[in-house]
Amino acid sequence: MKSRTLYFPPGGIAPGMTLARTITDRDGHALLTAGTVLTLEMLDRLIRRGVEAIAVLVIDIRDEETIAKELGAAESRVETIFRGSGNSAREQLREAISNYRQESTK
Amino acid sequence: MTPPRLDELPSHAEALPSLPEVINYLMRSLKDESADVDTLAHHINSDPAIVARLLAAANSVATGLTTKIYSAKQAFLVLGADRVVRIILASALTYRYDTRGAGFDARFLWRHSLGVATCARALAEQTGVNPDLAFTGGLLHDIGQLLMYTASPTSYVQALELRHRDDIPLVTAERSVFGYDHADAGRVLAITWKLPTEISDAIGAHHEPDKLGSEIGNLVHVSEVLSHALDLGEQPDNRVPDLSELACADLGLSWPKLAGLFAEIEARYDGIRVALSI
Numbered sequence: 203m204k205s206r207t208l209y210f211p212p213g214g215i216a217p218g219m220t221l222a223r224t225i226t227d228r229d230g231h232a233l234l235t236a237g238t239v240l241t242l243e244m245l246d247r248l249i250r251r252g253v254e255a256i257a258v259l260v261i262d263i264r265d266e267e268t269i270a271k272e273l274g275a276a277e278s279r280v281e282t283i284f285r286g287s288g289n290s291a292r293e294q295l296r297e298a299i300s301n302y303r304q305e306s307t308k
Numbered sequence: 309m310t311p312p313r314l315d316e317l318p319s320h321a322e323a324l325p326s327l328p329e330v331i332n333y334l335m336r337s338l339k340d341e342s343a344d345v346d347t348l349a350h351h352i353n354s355d356p357a358i359v360a361r362l363l364a365a366a367n368s369v370a371t372g373l374t375t376k377i378y379s380a381k382q383a384f385l386v387l388g389a390d391r392v393v394r395i396i397l398a399s400a401l402t403y404r405y406d407t408r409g410a411g412f413d414a415r416f417l418w419r420h421s422l423g424v425a426t427c428a429r430a431l432a433e434q435t436g437v438n439p440d441l442a443f444t445g446g447l448l449h450d451i452g453q454l455l456m457y458t459a460s461p462t463s464y465v466q467a468l469e470l471r472h473r474d475d476i477p478l479v480t481a482e483r484s485v486f487g488y489d490h491a492d493a494g495r496v497l498a499i500t501w502k503l504p505t506e507i508s509d510a511i512g513a514h515h516e517p518d519k520l521g522s523e524i525g526n527l528v529h530v531s532e533v534l535s536h537a538l539d540l541g542e543q544p545d546n547r548v549p550d551l552s553e554l555a556c557a558d559l560g561l562s563w564p565k566l567a568g569l570f571a572e573i574e575a576r577y578d579g580i581r582v583a584l585s586i
Contacts (some may be wrong), residue, residue, distance in 0.1 A: 203510070213582065249387075283536065295533065
């Protein structure tokens, strides 16, 4: 079954979800590695360590048509909020945001 | 009615609720490494309204914890001092300055400010700026709007309508009605409130950082633009403002590299917004 990676605050994570990315502390040491199935105790430890965002694998039930619609809506929103002319730094940011929206919606 | 001049604004600051003593203390202790948990908890406990909101927000942040948080001291021990201070600053400010009136609703301002604060802390962690100062500067960056609205609600709503009608930046609309903008007004308020210089610099520089050239001003400016670009708070007439090339260069920022942080910033923002119910 197809899955995608989504980030949630710890309060949005339920035990049993699978970690999509390795969580490291500030010094770069791995706290939990990608693929770990999260338990209540692990979530408790992550909250106490100050982790505020966790990437988990979520089953992707969207069909091609839904994904295409979501991609269109994401691109259209980027165009709306970046409306009007801007300097080159703003253009570079626009490109980064546009790529990010495309990648995270796919 | 003529809107007040910039030099008349300090006298209008009295019409805003005063900054709670606890908040003042926390801001002064932002750079103080020696502030210990017992002293911080003691100060916080002197304001029961702040304790109540801290506990509600802390338990929401810590949904999933096996134990409940039932005191300020416990919140410090479980979540860590820097996190508790962030929760208190954000919850106390959004509650105390919940200004609402015809054509103005501070909830939108706080949702946006929380977005800028979240971006500022994330960017500070990448650039070596003090993350707590960055968060606080982000949280307070638009406080000048509250002062301008309080000093002259009719003129401020006129500026908001002008911005909406002509789809121009808010600062342009404010300048045409008041002769100055909310960055100027916010700096005046920060000085009146005797906030740390870094905070008044961050507020004053957030739209035109090149004039001041300060690290914190650059950081809060970039965070303001990033928050708009990530659509945090999803304001209906959101438009990404111009981004200073110099501020990005001085901070050594590279968007292709920072793009890896975007999803995490969005999740962090959701976490604190839900915890504060704003």
